[in-house]
């Protein structure tokens with residue numbers, strides 16, 4: 001597919017149309033490893049199979065002990081419902097964020113600064129114009145995306161991006177209205193900037209979700225370097241935070257830390273490193289988050305307003321040099337424990353809870369794209385604790401960047417390599 005990716009856009013579109021049906025047929029896989037069933041049928045089974053063995057079999061980097069049972073290397077589980085994955089297209093260019101439009105099609109950002117609409121059969125639209133310039137260097141680019149709950153009437157889309165400024169780069173949020181012909185964004189405005197800017201190209205965070213009250217919850221990174229890292233603990237900095245703002249970009253009234261002296265009023269939680277995943281629980285409405293940790297410290301957090309999530313003071317990981325981080329502590333009073341962590345890391349990125357009825361055993365499970373892990377994580381969660389972990393699509397060899405639930409109840413996932421997957425009951 002290298003040739004396809006290097007062709008002109010127009011030729012690419014034609015090739016995609018021609019190849020998508022082939023891909024859909026040829027790349028259909030299921031959760032069966034049986035060579036006797038090449039079309040991917042899984043023998044019917046019932047009941048949840050729980051293995052006592054964690055899915056991770058490699059040794060950890062650190063020798064630290066977890067704070068509670070089930071915080072890492074929980075028992076492995078295996079889906080018993082027969083499901084399949086289809087590659088709908090391979091022609092995306094470093095896709096980063098995916099979300100559903102009300103009509104079921106998918107809106108997808110591409111890192112270099114473009115956004116496209118994909119049908120659920122994998123047909124891609126032309127890049128939508130009118131998007132402010134992004135700095136795509138390093139980990140930057142056009143990042144997370146969500147559509148307004150009233151998109152059908154207001155056509156409004158919100159996205160996160162790395163904005164180049166004269167002082168450096170920063171994580172910014174923009175919004176615009178998709179034109180009726182879907183070719184461009186109109187009335188585009190940058191509504192939030194996580195200050196200060198910094199001359200680096202790593203750890204932007206970059207997800208956005210819209211809570212039940214209609215506020216934007218946005219994750220920002222601490223920009224990676226030692227000189228900015230400590231700003232994750234500073235309430236006067238926009239780095240290493242989850243911020244809560246209105247659709248106009250104004251700090252939401254009643255934000256939990258706004259009354260503290262010197263605190264930025266948009267801060268919702270702090271002490272984050274590089275949070276690339278946000279998702280709202282379909283039953284409780286609570287915010288959950290994934291965060292890239294250091295070597296051995298990737299986390300899932302259950303977000304409590306105003307709380308401190310500890311970075312860089314506490315972590316289960318090490319510096320990438322192998323040295324301990326700071327005081328080498330994993331717990332401190334006043335700092336939240338992750339609900340779950342991975343050592344070695346899987347590099348958790350975009351995520352979603354499953355609330356569909358296509359695969360009932362997946363309901364309220366958390367699905368997370370893993371980059372270095374090259375699979376989709378499925379976490380079974382009960383009473384806000386992880387009780388089971390499964391790795392999906394591990395044989396695909398893809399860096400999964402984001403995953404969302406379609407209006408049809410299927411899961412749709414994108415990979416750094418340009419693939420769009422559909423995952424559904426078989």
Ligand SMILES: [Ca+2]
Pocket residue numbers: 271299309310311314315336337338
């Ligand atoms: Ca933490």
